[in-house]
Amino acid sequence: MINVAIVDDHRILTEGLQSLIAESAIAKVVGVAHSAAACRLSLAFWKPDVLLLDVGLPDISGVDFCKEIKEQFPNIRVLALTTHSEYTVVRQMLDNGASGYLIKNAMADEVMAGIEAVAAGETFLCHEIDLLMKRPAEKNVWLSPRERELLLLISEGLTNTEIAEQIFLSPETIRGYRKNLLLKLGAKNTAVLVKMAIEQKLI
Template sequence: MDEKIKVGIVDDHKILTEGLNSLVEESDFARVVGVAHSAQQCRDRIAFWHPDVLLLDVSLPDLSGIDFCKELTTNYPDLKVLALTSHNEYAVVKQMLINGASGYLVKNAMSAEVLAGIKAVYGGEKFLSHEIDVLLKRQSPKTIWLTDRERELLKLVAEGYTNIEIADKIYLSPETIKGYRKNLLLKLGAKNTAVLVRMAFEQKLI
């Protein structure tokens, strides 16, 4: 019985996929079940591969790996996606993880890190390469994610409108606006409206 971790690779750089193929095959715990150079190729073949872990590039020639990650994890809930990419921007990393990726590696990661990532996500853990881990820890406290509605409300608060006036403008009850305002104070860690408005401008949230 084959107990090795079955790995699929999706990347349009053939030299990189060859290197990854060799790396995985030479390990004593994993084997490559398939390689695709586009999202469509992967779609056509993944049902035959039955991979446990998929190494997925964020930049594919026919589709964003971010969108493809969501599609894959929706259609194959047991599949573990390990992003392997040259992108190290906070927003890209965050969106990949939101869309179901179990781990994130940059392409200059050491071979040992790639193998450790495969093992970790297969075992149900999250895995971030050292560079990405540092990036997330550095960015997290400063990066505030607001919904479109929250941004709209923040803009009106900054313009000096009262809860009742805002409620009238965006067709919600004053009670709902009060709740939104309270949430914004909590989200930004502001102790009052004046601080909230100052932070909104400082952090370019509006």
């Protein structure tokens, strides 16, 4: 039986998780806290195998709290539970010792699979986060306002000459920009570039 503790300030969510875990027959909830402060007071008594940790706690960032927990209780497996699906937040949580990452709208079986996986010492990323982390160009794509404008015009199917006329630059300059955008996003052609730009919400 896996001992699970939950730290989340959304009471409806924690109640739902408690029911889900209780019905699973593979885990049981040993404690619930609605803030980091409350969790600090009880963690040593609870001795959970897995800690479901909300990234957006009211009193401290879950990212920082994760690091603190891992320093004090290295054997506790932290499974991040959050509405945040930004690459940098996921990366920071994993860097600070989290063993897994769940989005709050994850399906019940995905939640239980996550608890089982991290308890067994594996890393678990729910489907949505797994896709996010595998995107090759998600590393650190930063586009200038001019590049975003250009990307939008490219996505509308305009040629270099048409774009040049519209934003008062030479076709040569536009060609250079386009080449740079392909490089930045790691796209092999314009069609892939547009697809990636839409997926990554760059336009």
